[in-house]
Amino acid sequence: DIQMTQSPSSLSASVGDRVTITCRASQRISTYLNWYQQKPGKAPNLLIYAASASQRGVPSRFSGSGYETLFTLTISSLQPEDFATYYCQQTYSAPFTFGQGTNLDI
Amino acid sequence: QPQLVESGGGLVEPGGSLRLSCAASGFTFGDYYMTWIRQAPGKGLEWVSSITTRGGAVGYADSVKGRFTISRDSVKNSVFLQLTSLRAEDTAIYYCARDSLYYYSSGNTGYYYYYMDVWGKGTTVIVSS
Numbered sequence: 001d002i003q004m005t006q007s008p009s010s011l012s013a014s015v016g017d018r019v020t021i022t023c024r025a026s027q028r029i030s031t032y033l034n035w036y037q038q039k040p041g042k043a044p045n046l047l048i049y050a051a052s053a054s055q056r057g058v059p060s061r062f063s064g065s066g067y068e069t070l071f072t073l074t075i076s077s078l079q080p081e082d083f084a085t086y087y088c089q090q091t092y093s094a095p096f097t098f099g100q101g102t103n104l105d106i
Numbered sequence: 107q108p109q110l111v112e113s114g115g116g117l118v119e120p121g122g123s124l125r126l127s128c129a130a131s132g133f134t135f136g137d138y139y140m141t142w143i144r145q146a147p148g149k150g151l152e153w154v155s156s157i158t159t160r161g162g163a164v165g166y167a168d169s170v171k172g173r174f175t176i177s178r179d180s181v182k183n184s185v186f187l188q189l190t191s192l193r194a195e196d197t198a199i200y201y202c203a204r205d206s207l208y209y210y211s212s213g214n215t216g217y218y219y220y221y222m223d224v225w226g227k228g229t230t231v232i233v234s235s
Contacts, residue, residue: 087150
């Protein structure tokens with residue numbers, strides 16, 4: 001199975017900060033990488049697919065990049081509604097594993 | 107507006123069974139793969155199972171293989187997850203999600219990217235005596 005490791009596991013930041021979350025794959029996955037945001041008590045919400053393609057309706061401050069084993073999610077200027085948990089997921093091969101999550105708080 | 111609504115969760119004893127349902131509306135159900143994801147209390151997301159458009163191919167996480175069965179009904183616009191031989195570690199919120207496809211071609215090579223763009227609110231399964 002492909003292991004996905006996110007760093008950091010938790011992160012404290014302030015409104016207006018630029019934040020980067022890293023996701024590492026245990027083997028090469030090309031750009032088969034998605035990012036999701038989850039707020040407490042809610043279902044996850046898709047942000048980025050295919051490593052860098054933005055889902056419709058997602059604010060432009062969210063961007064993704066990366067290839068093969070190293071990927072990043074960047075929030076260019078944190079807004080109050082961005083404080084949440086973020087997950088990466090590989091869709092290169094089953095089982096389609098998630099990272100352990102990054103909890104972003106104030 | 108595409109929507110997914112899960113049902114069927116509840117409290118069940120270890121070794122018991124449940125059947126989860128996910129009703130789809132607002133989109134052409136037969137055009138999409140469907141997936142179940144779960145989240146144990148205070149834990150991260152775990153992919154559980156996926157099914158192709160006509161149900162011809164399915165996949166399962168190792169943790170549920172042989173115990174869970176995914177299926178779909180194009181008339182009812184629903185996807186199901188049959189849970190058997192339940193264990194305490196199966197306690198979780200179970201989410202149903204729609205898999206959308208992004209196709210990209212470069213030269214003579216095509217790339218198929220799947221991503222879960224519509225999610226239900228989840229149904230809770232508690233396995234306890």
